[in-house]
Each structure stands twice: as C-alpha cells, then as structure tokens.
Amino acid sequence: MTPFRLGLLAAFLTLAIDQASKLWLYLRTDLVLTQPWAVAPFTDFVVVWNRGVSYGMFQQEGDLGRWLLVGLSIVAALVLGFWMSRSGTRLLAVALGLIVGGAIGNAIDRAVFGAVFDFIHLHAGDWSWYVFNIADAAIVAGVVGLILDSLMPERKADRQHDLPGASNPRS
16 A cells, blocks of 8 residues: 555544544533543543634634634645655655544534534543543644654655755665
C-alpha cells in the first residue's frame, strides 16, 4: 500500500471511529443525563461541549466564530491532505491522516452541533486532564508521528540533500 493510501485509510478510520463514538454516546445512551460514567479508576465519560479549539482555548459563542473554526479546519485538512499525497514515508502519511481525520471529525461536530462533543476525562487523585474525544487523541498522535518522522535519520539525510548548494545525488 502506498503511503498516500495508508494516510487516507488512517484519516477515514479516525473519522469513522470518532463520529461513531460521539453519535453512539450522544444519541444511543443516557450519558448526558447520568454522567459521569466511571469507565476505569482513572477514566470517566462526561459530556463537555467545546466551543473553542484545543484545550478549550478561544471559546466562540457566536455563529461567526463557529463557522470560521469550521472553515479553518477544512482548509487545514485540505492542506495536510495535499502534503499527505506527496509524503514519502508511511509514518508521515499516517501521521497526517490522523490529523486530517481528527480535524474533519471536529469540524463536523461544529457544523452540526455548534460545538465539539468531548467526553473522555482522564484523572488520578487530584490530577485532572482536559476532556477530549477520539479526534483530539488522533490529532495528538498525528503530531507525535510528525515529530518522530522528522527525527528519522534517513529523513534528515534527505532534507540535507535538498538544501541549496548541497550536492544532490537524486538529480
């Protein structure tokens, strides 16, 4: 499988799992009425409507902000999708696919509900993490993948050959 097709598969699976989990919890359970649900000693399911971006920053109460965030998510997904089509490694393509799938999943939430449906809450003792969803987790995993890809020795060598004035054996 080519890196691009693998990236598309990652994007599709991320989007499908994200939307399926949100729709099932929101429409097919009583989580909204009976929250929190203790899933594990360190994990609860709760309902949080995030009108901002990552970690609830830049909260948008009006339609203008909502649709600007939807548009920004779509543009980011398109740009990252183009980058994914040109990726030379599977790791890079999967990382970009995870980010694209997550961005589209959260954009769908914003367009349909006016906010992103977050539901996973990690905690331990007095420590509490932000409430997030599958799309958010995929975006974080994708960013980690981008960092790992940039640190790969063969990728560093390829980038050095692409510098102006450097000898390029691929020419």
